[in-house]
Amino acid sequence: xxxxxxxxxxxxxxxxxxxxxxxxxxxxxxxxxxxxxxxxxxxxxxxxxxxxxxxxxxxxxxxxxxxxxxxxxxxxxxxxxxxxxxxxxxxxxxxxxxxxxxxxxxxxxxxxxxxxxxxxxxxxxxxxxxxxxxxxxxxxxxxxxxxxxxxxxxxxxxxxxxxxxxxxxxxxxxxxxxxxxxxxxxxxxxxxxxxxxxxxxxxxxxxxxxxxxxxxxxxxxxxxxxxxxxxxxxxxxxxxxxxxxxxxxxxxxxxxxxxxxxxxxxxxxxxxxxxxxxxxxxxxxxx
Numbered sequence: 001x002x003x004x005x006x007x008x009x010x011x012x013x014x015x016x017x018x019x020x021x022x023x024x025x026x027x028x029x030x031x032x033x034x035x036x037x038x039x040x041x042x043x044x045x046x047x048x049x050x051x052x053x054x055x056x057x058x059x060x061x062x063x064x065x066x067x068x069x070x071x072x073x074x075x076x077x078x079x080x081x082x083x084x085x086x087x088x089x090x091x092x093x094x095x096x097x098x099x100x101x102x103x104x105x106x107x108x109x110x111x112x113x114x115x116x117x118x119x120x121x122x123x124x125x126x127x128x129x130x131x132x133x134x135x136x137x138x139x140x141x142x143x144x145x146x147x148x149x150x151x152x153x154x155x156x157x158x159x160x161x162x163x164x165x166x167x168x169x170x171x172x173x174x175x176x177x178x179x180x181x182x183x184x185x186x187x188x189x190x191x192x193x194x195x196x197x198x199x200x201x202x203x204x205x206x207x208x209x210x211x212x213x214x215x216x217x218x219x220x221x222x223x224x225x226x227x228x229x230x231x232x233x234x235x236x237x238x239x240x241x242x243x244x245x246x247x248x249x250x251x252x253x254x255x256x257x258x259x260x261x262x263x264x265x266x267x268x269x270x271x272x273x274x275x276x277x278x279x280x281x282x283x284x285x286x287x
Contacts, residue, residue, distance in 0.1 A: 028072030102229040128170040130230035133223035
């Protein structure tokens with residue numbers, strides 16, 4: 001198995017996949033190996049189908065998680081074992097629920113309840129630029145262009161670079177943070193074994209949860225909630241949809257359009273159909 005995993009890592013590196021993809025695929029492969037309790041070379045198609053029934057019925061994995069697991073296993077079988085498999089997998093119906101979006105007041109409350117200036121700056125930057133958590137933790141000092149008021153997001157989702165606008169107030173907050181902490185290389189870094197590394201994503205998640213608990217906010221609150229809030233609030237402020245797509249780094253505008261569905265007041269207001277009806281009296285009827 002050790003040799004196969006090395007081959008897997010080589011194939012991932014050859015294709016330039018992200019570390020997040022590597023980790024997700026590796027989890028899927030190891031999970032299947034433990035469940036089957038036998039060499040993966042000997043796992044049959046019917047066993048793979050049984051495995052996904054197990055994930056669906058017993059583990060209650062979501063549709064997106066099951067697809068990610070399938071992608072990882074398919075990659076391993078195709079590029080490492082050089083074997084194709086044909087399976088019939090039933091995916092659960094995705095429940096389309098409207099999210100509980102954070103309001104500007106919620107964001108202010110979260111920032112105020114942070115324990116350190118570093119945590120406040122991280123939340124402000126994540127929200128103020130609509131960053132994914134992996135993008136936030138890997139911001140470098142050199143990525144911030146104060147003169148042009150731009151942040152360079154390097155190798156975001158899809159291995160693409162992009163520029164994101166930094167507002168004057170956020171830029172001032174970043175300057176104050178730098179003056180206090182004097183970070184080197186990574187904007188939000190930590191020393192480990194004598195080397196300066198980007199802060200771990202879990203560290204930020206824990207800080208965000210702590211601020212949420214202290215503030216009494218009951219809505220779901222995670223790094224992606226800040227990104228959703230950024231998108232919704234920018235649309236409400238009048239940012240064009242195509243510009244928001246570029247800011248968020250969406251490959252397809254359909255991914256950006258969902259924020260219009262979440263905020264119906266931003267779309268077509270419609271016509272007051274009742275106002276066009278003639279011959280109606282709007283006075284309270286007498287009895």
